[in-house]
Amino acid sequence: MREINLSNGKTIEVECLSCALTSGLIEPDGGVIIETEHFHAHQDVAYPIRGLIILASKRHIKCFDELTDEEKLDYIKVLTKLRQAQREVLGIEYVYYFYNEDTTHHFHTWMVPRYEWMYDFGRSVESVRPVLLYARNEMNNHENVNEVIKAINSLNKELNNWGGDYEK
Template structure:
């Protein structure tokens, strides 16, 4: 099933699977690939312009954690830990919310959503994340914020690939 996806830069793309399009290079996420391993692809979220909002997506088209091989599971934890450390060291991100859902049309992927002070006006629980994301998409898609996000992508990518 082909879906229309609106990217954070406002472009609309038609894809059957966004993760397939991203991990294969058909769609280039803003700032490019943040980190890549044999099994996973990490990039700035393509829909929400929030500094340090990283997606870790499996390269294989699976949807559930228990479908990962043992090698993929080990790689996943190592990559997530490495990215989290870089978020803290390079971007000063103190807290992160992690999400993955199995009823998606994309591959297995995890959202690493940083928490910034401005986000607390939407609440302090997991329920605040959706309003935060929508606020970012609708109100932070400006040149100044996109530049801020791109600088963060470059900084975190540099750290992760040292």
């Protein structure tokens, strides 16, 4: 079991956070943004930053090259729609994407928005960790969390009106 600190201050113990999230055992604050047959998108549970999305595979795999052809197509389609919704619904101009294979979770991609306040920490990939820690430690207040939840609801509404094979 692994101990995970959530942005809401709670600590949970799980073997795999992604399994717990994609199976519904743990409900991320604000709920699921969009779910497909192969992927589950939700607000990052550890950092209260408006529009910080995790796109996780439902299947327990670690690497991009383990995706089936069908999963690869689904991944690109949903990642593209998420990014489009970040821009159109939340006004997010820039995003950093991260994916790592030495994780204890499933294959997942972080979509980290870049806001003006974040540039106080720098303009490169090295600024992301301090930004995340700042958000967890300094932005975990009622006002910000409400803004994060509103963003989740807006994204969910936009993406679930999208249609096609990507409705919940």
